[in-house]
Amino acid sequence: xxxxxxxxxxxxxxxxxxxxxxxxxxxxxxxxxxxxxxxxxxxxxxxxxxxxxxxxxxxxxxxxxxxxxxxxxxxxxxxxxxxxxxxxxxxxxxxxxxxxxxxxxxxxxxxxxxxxxxxxxxxxxxxxxxxxxxxxxxxxxxxxxxxxxxxxxxxxxxxxxxxxxxxxxxxxxxxxxxxxxxxxxxxxxxxxxxxxxxxxxxxxxxxxxxxxxxxxxxxxxxx
Numbered sequence: 001x002x003x004x005x006x007x008x009x010x011x012x013x014x015x016x017x018x019x020x021x022x023x024x025x026x027x028x029x030x031x032x033x034x035x036x037x038x039x040x041x042x043x044x045x046x047x048x049x050x051x052x053x054x055x056x057x058x059x060x061x062x063x064x065x066x067x068x069x070x071x072x073x074x075x076x077x078x079x080x081x082x083x084x085x086x087x088x089x090x091x092x093x094x095x096x097x098x099x100x101x102x103x104x105x106x107x108x109x110x111x112x113x114x115x116x117x118x119x120x121x122x123x124x125x126x127x128x129x130x131x132x133x134x135x136x137x138x139x140x141x142x143x144x145x146x147x148x149x150x151x152x153x154x155x156x157x158x159x160x161x162x163x164x165x166x167x168x169x170x171x172x173x174x175x176x177x178x179x180x181x182x183x184x185x186x187x188x189x190x191x192x193x194x195x196x197x198x199x200x201x202x203x204x205x206x207x208x209x210x211x212x213x214x215x216x217x218x219x220x221x222x223x
Contacts, residue, residue, distance in 0.1 A: 004044050008036065011050040018181055026068055027056045034121050035070055038084045041128035042119070043071075046136060054181050057081075062108050074180065076156045077142045079114045082135075086121040113159075157194055161218050170203055170211035194218075 015027060035055065043053070057072035059081070073080040106116045117138060119131045163179055164171040176187035191212050194200040199218035202209040 004040055007044070007050060008039060011039075011053075012055070015055055015181070018177075018183060023056075023058055026058075030056045030068060030070075034084045034086065034124070037121075038070070038082070038119065038124045038131075041124055042131045042135060045128075046132050051075075057181070059109060059114075061105050067105060073139070074156075078139075079159070080139065081109060081114050081116045083116070083118045084121055084124055085118055157190070157199075160190055160194065161199060161214060164200065164212070164214045165219075170213045171200070172211050 012027075012031065016024060019027060039050075043050075052073055052075040054072045054074060055070070057069045059067050059069060059072075061067060069081040070084055071082040073082060109116055115138065117135065119134075123131050160171075160176060160180075163175070167175065171191070173184055173187040173191060176182065176190060177184060180187070182190075191200060195202050195212060199215055200212035201215050203211040203213060205211070
């Protein structure tokens with residue numbers, strides 16, 4: 001069985017290779033001791049895998065201001081934002097404006113379908129069993145109730161359709177790459193699958209399909 005250190009290095013290398021610009025720089029600067037510790041003490045003992053987990057994941061607030069979550073867990077059955085908060089940086093040094101913004105950001109993300117999970121650095125370091133218990137209590141019920149349904153549109157596909165609808169323009173593989181932080185092949189396959197189901201309509205440019213537009217049939221799948 002692969003050990004944590006090797007898996008962690010592979011995890012970081014994979015996400016660094018998928019990113020560029022500020023998103024890559026943020027991962028280099030932002031994934032430090034606390035972020036590694038939550039993986040080592042909390043995540044890895046529970047799951048033994050980093051599948052569907054994204055470090056330093058970019059999200060946007062109501063003003064389209066870019067923010068980064070410590071981790072985003074994006075399985076087919078939900079969207080989970082995971083943060084490790086240190087007392088010094090997240091509470092003691094926070095003024096009233098920053099405190100209000102922090103609460104409003106979490107509320108906004110919840111409205112956008114995220115489940116936000118916060119752990120204190122002290123618990124991650126000294127009482128990780130509490131964090132594991134709480135994390136398991138949040139994620140496991142979603143996993144149990146995510147059994148296959150007769151609906152042909154899986155949850156991840158619904159998320160792509162919601163994103164396509166919000167764009168108000170044809171969606172491209174690059175949009176999926178940036179939004180889900182996957183490689184080009186995965187993004188293309190997801191779009192082709194939705195097209196084959198009649199939920200996206202391909203737009204042909206020359207001899208290639210570069211963009212897709214959402215169909216009326218897809219709108220009923222989002223309800």
